[in-house]
Amino acid sequence: MVSAPANEHYYLGIDGGGSKCKASVADVEGRVLGSALAGPANPLHGVEQTLHSIESAARRALKDAGLPETVLNRLVVGAGLAGVNLPSLYKVISDWPHPFASLHLTTDLRIACLGAHHRDDGAVIVTGTGSCGYVRTDGKDHLIGGHGFPYGDQGSGAWMGLEAIKAVLLASDDLGPDTVLTESIADLLQARGLGIVERMSGRASSEYAKLAPLVFSAAESGDPVALRILTDGAAYISAMARKLLAYQPARLALIGGMAERLIPWLEPEVAKALSVPMGPPEDGALLFARKQHELAQTA
């Protein structure tokens, strides 16, 4: 265990998500000393659980860094959480009597963007289970999409999975074209026709997103149905990118689980305009903590 210099503060970056909470601890110079994971931290799915996960992740990150637990109250925390753009949710979490030195709260999108660009005035498109566009210019946030399953999030993994299921069910009735997705989905789900319905009925969007790799594979093998899904999804992401580029961000990055496979399907102009992400959202959370701390010092 390293000795913690008395009175010195540390930064903690929190990237909260629906399945897990990531924490990174850094020294005053920004050097990452340790990191850890804890349980779900999406306040839209439960505030209590979120606060519990944040504190657990913080304690584990200190342990990973070899710092004593007593450092907890010297942590300057930056946390990116879904849903805190809703004033009511922002207030509930701000009112938390946390054990830290300070807690600076922002959205998951803002820390993702900060992490991807290491600067404030960037833009990101997140394409994972869902899809969403975000740009920050002149200190203001702009959001595009991210309306959720099943009515939004075109081009996301869950959307691709839903479109694939729709196409396979239409084909099973001979009311839509045959597709190789019928066989690949039958292999993955061990189900056909009404069996697919029994398997997927009421499932979370993340279950649909598991089918997205099958859509990529089918499209890459030339299947017209999968090609149509991927072309439609990519057209939406390209259109979203053009909207974001109109704000003239310093950089634009495509991030999330679908990003890498999706890029070849985007409009060439859009693909060319993309920058490689510099770091993950945890980086952004640390940067946010540091920036807010410095602002507080100079205020």
Next chain:
Amino acid sequence: MVSAPANEHYYLGIDGGGSKCKASVADVEGRVLGSALAGPANPLHGVEQTLHSIESAARRALKDAGLPETVLNRLVVGAGLAGVNLPSLYKVISDWPHPFASLHLTTDLRIACLGAHHRDDGAVIVTGTGSCGYVRTDGKDHLIGGHGFPYGDQGSGAWMGLEAIKAVLLASDDLGPDTVLTESIADLLQARGLGIVERMSGRASSEYAKLAPLVFSAAESGDPVALRILTDGAAYISAMARKLLAYQPARLALIGGMAERLIPWLEPEVAKALSVPMGPPEDGALLFARKQHELAQTA
């Protein structure tokens, strides 16, 4: 209260549904003596509740007919219920120690078809909250569609509502064409953009179906987005009708809450091939009870 001829049996028709259970009681000649409603009776949503609703509806129908409760054990019951095409569900309900003289079980689709045609070898397309096609030929059932929300049931009320929400959210991001649905949905839901998401997230398909009349109105006023939704939905129903007509049923009827407004949007050939429904599903349930009873007598 009329006196019930000793030893004579009565017929009871049960039309079970997700929101209510309808019962009609008829004499041996088929004359309807009374009818009643009770609670939900969709075994896919709960077998206990279904059995309870069937018995309640039966007792109430007897009361409505002015028959004593003691007639319960002289009722020959025909019941049409969703999901009993699944052998496991059929068995659970068949094993019920019911208080009737006999219980004959079939699907909601079969009694709807019997009710619509007063004969066995017909076809129906049900378009209400969901959509489904059914035809019976040579004593065999054939189903098309009916895969459910959100991946199937094209042309249904819930599907129209979902497509309307998708279009309005796309328009709210300026990633899709403007539509008068934006205003009519804002009026109905008292919500726009992310407010629509908060309002609809996780809602049942029946909540989406409530938006379908707005799609019809918008299309009738020439809105291109609503026209596209209705044209796509009607094309699916027309294609389903052609599949059903290929079985050469004696008659084909379009039934359910969307049927009347949808007919003008179908292919003219399909619209011309439709017959007017003769009666409601309860009629079909009574006919089914009678037919099964006669079969049992001659066996």
